[in-house]
Amino acid sequence: MGRAPCCAKVGLHRGPWTLKEDALLTKYIQAHGEGQWRSLPKRAGLLRCGKSCRLRWMNYLRPDIKRGNITPEEDDLIIRMHSLLGNRWSLIAGRLPGRTDNEIKNHWNTHLSKRLRNQGTDPSTHKKLSSLPSSLPNSRTKKANKKKKKGKARDNNGVAAEKDEEKKTIVYLPKPVRVTACISSPIPRSDSNKNLNSFDSNSASGSTSQEKEEGKVPWGENYNYNNNNNNNFTYVDENDHEFVGLLEEDNDLVNGSDMEGQSEFPTSAEQHGTLEKLYEEYFQLLNNQQNQDELESFAESLLV
DNA sequence: AATGCAAGCAACCGCATACGC
DNA sequence: AGCGTATGCGGTTGCTTGCAT
Numbered sequence: 030m031g032r033a034p035c036c037a038k039v040g041l042h043r044g045p046w047t048l049k050e051d052a053l054l055t056k057y058i059q060a061h062g063e064g065q066w067r068s069l070p071k072r073a074g075l076l077r078c079g080k081s082c083r084l085r086w087m088n089y090l091r092p093d094i095k096r097g098n099i100t101p102e103e104d105d106l107i108i109r110m111h112s113l114l115g116n117r118w119s120l121i122a123g124r125l126p127g128r129t130d131n132e133i134k135n136h137w138n139t140h141l142s143k144r145l146r147n148q149g150t151d152p153s154t155h156k157k158l159s160s161l162p163s164s165l166p167n168s169r170t171k172k173a174n175k176k177k178k179k180g181k182a183r184d185n186n187g188v189a190a191e192k193d194e195e196k197k198t199i200v201y202l203p204k205p206v207r208v209t210a211c212i213s214s215p216i217p218r219s220d221s222n223k224n225l226n227s228f229d230s231n232s233a234s235g236s237t238s239q240e241k242e243e244g245k246v247p248w249g250e251n252y253n254y255n256n257n258n259n260n261n262f263t264y265v266d267e268n269d270h271e272f273v274g275l276l277e278e279d280n281d282l283v284n285g286s287d288m289e290g291q292s293e294f295p296t297s298a299e300q301h302g303t304l305e306k307l308y309e310e311y312f313q314l315l316n317n318q319q320n321q322d323e324l325e326s327f328a329e330s331l332l333v
Numbered sequence: 334a335a336t337g338c339a340a341g342c343a344a345c346c347g348c349a350t351a352c353g354c
Numbered sequence: 355a356g357c358g359t360a361t362g363c364g365g366t367t368g369c370t371t372g373c374a375t
Contacts, residue, residue: 043344043345044343044344044345045343045344046343046344080345080346081344081345084343084344084345085343085344088343088344089343131342131344132342135341135342135343136341136342138341139341140341
């Protein structure tokens with residue numbers, strides 16, 4: 030007996046979304062907020078399954094999605110984050126405002142992994158390739174290589190946690206990320222990275238447009254996460270890239286490394302203090318390149 | 334102009350996990 | 355504690371587009 034399907038497939042639309050469907054979904058979410066994905070299609074008048082609606086919203090319709098090419102800086106950050114986190118696309122996306130995990134995943138698979146390979150680096154392990162030809166076909170090049178279906182290929186990249194003496198990964202400071210415990214949010218759950226980590230100025234995740242208009246959320250249209258009001262800190266790397274961290278006083282906001290599953294952070298105050306410590310620790314490691322191993326362990330510890 | 338191939342990307346699928354009862 | 359449900363995540367698929375022949 031298999032698991033019951035998430036939704037009845039019969040009579041539901043599949044494939045590319047039409048403009049009308051987009052409009053219906055957008056309108057509904059603007060009026061009622063995100064969440065309740067399962068019942069949303071019915072209430073919004075859509076013949077889609079909830080999963081499909083969620084995906085469409087998260088990856089395409091959200092107003093804070095940043096369109097356009099991924100910049101070299103973003104590329105660099107993705108590569109560095111990947112070397113630490115592996116294929117944790119949602120975590121990586123959390124550091125790239127306006128970018129979705131799907132987008133980053135696609136970008137990695139189509140561009141970055143190829144680039145690394147051409148540079149003689151194994152994109153899975155970030156180690157130097159010794160003898161493999163640089164022109165290895167990627168997974169999609171040969172249809173003949175059609176993958177065996179499904180079976181748990183999940184860690185084909187493994188986790189880049191393998192210690193590597195030679196690897197001198199320089200880690201940029203993660204961009205400041207807002208982790209909100211569903212501030213005034215209609216969303217009942219708070220374990221979504223996207224919801225948790227949204228901080229972009231136009232973010233609608235975890236808040237309805239109505240709430241934005243009413244000023245219930247701290248990032249309205251003019252909110253700038255880089256505004257240098259209070260408790261900001263900066264880090265400038267050796268390439269003169271400047272990163273700004275934000276430690277908010279607001280109890281509902283904590284600066285975010287990945288807090289997924291960090292249920293041991295029970296109160297906002299404790300979250301705040303703990304995160305400050307985490308960042309402090311992270312900074313020290315960042316500033317001390319020979320602590321590469323420690324840095325990796327630290328990054329991993331955030332994932333537990 | 335027609336065809337084939339590869340790249341890019343949106344969408345789907347199944348599993349993992351948080352959450353509520 | 356155990357179970358069912360809802361949601362999130364990452365791997366994979368398939369359609370579309372652009373380029374080469």
